[in-house]
Amino acid sequence: MGLGNCYADLQPRTELGLPKGLSLAESDSVLGCTALFHSMEIRHMRVKSKLFLLLGLLMIVALAAAGCALPMVADEHTHEDGADHTHDEEMPDGGFVIGVSNTLVGNGWREQMICAIKAEATASGMVDEVIVVNRNGGPTEQIADLEGLISQGVDAIILNPTDREGLNAVIEAAIAQGIVVVAVDQAVTAEGAYVATNDQTAYARLGAEWLFETLGGSGKVVEMRGIDGVPADTDRHNGFMEALANYPDIEVVASTFTGWDPSTGAQQALDLITTQEIDGIWTSGIDYPVVEQFQVADKPFVPIVGADNNGFVAQLLDLADEGLVGAAVTNPPAIGAVGTSIAIDALLGNNPPHETILTPKVFATDNTDGLNAIYAPDEQVGWSTYVDIEPFTHYNGSADVSACKAPGE
Incomplete structure (x- = not known):
């Protein structure tokens, strides 16, 4: 009996529910061997019984063949000991x-x-x-x-x-x-x-804008910088210059590098306020020593920009009645x-x-609530x-x- 006769009454494999991994060509080979082996018995079965028998044999042999044809590979989450080692390489938990x-x-x-x-x-x-x-x-x-x-x-x-x-x-x-x-x-x-x-650029720009506005857009100011060449100083100077570009009547009469050292900044401030006419001072954080030098020299205060240093915040609160006007820009x-x-x-x-x-945020002398919120008497x-x-x-x-x-x- 030819193999073509065995398939005469079969529908397409998707309708018969054949495993999707088994091709029709593979089914032909499997069925051929099986049909020939059982040819005498199948010859006496009714067509409907033949169809179901063939289908069953096809599925059984196909699954067996597929199992033999594929290599044995372990699941990527399972090892020979039967345990799940998926998370063997867990992230550290401290130390x-x-x-x-x-x-x-x-x-x-x-x-x-x-x-x-x-x-x-x-x-x-x-x-x-x-x-x-x-x-x-x-x-x-x-x-x-x-x-x-x-x-x-x-x-x-x-x-x-x-x-x-x-x-x-x-x-x-x-x-x-x-x-x-x-x-x-x-x-x-x-x-x-x-x-x-x-944001160091914004730190300087915001403080400088406050200073220039407080001076009414004109006056002589000092820029007291940090350490020459370090990134924060460069960024702050750029921010200062951005603000300055919008105030053509502001004159920078001196620019110093304090090294962010309080004693250096104090000496520079004392020299400047005793030798030059100055309307305002922008500092890169050396602020409270600058305020102190006005007291040392017995000079009237000018508007000063500093950071949120506790000493400077205290001065803005305590010396407001003596004429100190200033702004603390946050740099925590x-x-x-x-x-x-x-x-x-x-x-x-x-x-x-x-x-x-x-x-950064700006806390000026007209914002006493804000200044009190960031001031700690014991700090x-x-x-x-x-x-x-x-x-x-x-x-x-x-x-x-x-x-x-x-x-x-």
Whole structure:
């Protein structure tokens, strides 16, 4: 009997419910062997019975053939011991070591930044140790410090960078070894690095605009900058110049670099106010020492722009009746805690955004409620009380930051 006769009464395989992995050609071969083997019995069956028998044989043999034809492969989630090892390589659940690189010593803002890093590391419960490398220096010294942290096997590095591009090679080397790197306060351009910073350009522009408006759009002003060449100083100077471009009658009679050192800024301010006619002063955060020099020289106050340093905020509140007019622009040292939170998030595999920028706020002397809200009578003069930054910080406010305790300390 020919194989064609065996299929004479069959419908297409999709209607018969044949396994989709079995082709009609394969069915022909299987059925041929089976039909020939049972030819005598099938010859006496009714057509309907023949159809169902053939269908059953086709399905059984096809499934067997398919099983023999396919190689035996283990499911990707199953091993020989029968256990599910899908999550064998789970993300770490803590025990991290965080390295910190700071290159400006004796500055209250930087001290609080480091304490905020420690406080957030402790509050997270995910960090075992914080290693702080703290000294005065530039890019050369910071590169050496970063290399040292890498050699100590830290899991993450938080740095306040001395250069936007000059540290890229060592930062990228750290990232290549699986170390999470977060630049805080100032930006870097290294591939793969995280950046968490106040908007430094806006910081300067907002403060300068307030000053120029307060002066009525004309007058002689001083620009007291930070450290020459570092990213934050460059960004702030750019912001200052952006504002200045809209006030053609404002004259900048002096521009200094304070190094963000209170004593240096104080001496510069004293020299300026005793030798020049000045209508207003914009500072890059060295503010309360400048106010003090007007008192030392017994000179009337001029409008002054500073940061949200506790000492300056106190002066704006306490000396308003004596004629002091000023504005505090926020630049919270708690950005260190923000960087810590981002580093931990990255170590846990949560893929946080690579850039986090805080928008500064301006608190002027006509906003006493706002100034009182950010003032803490018992806090250090060079520290900020603006320490809670949602959703990044998890410590207990200024108390934990002031304690300045890393895990294990």
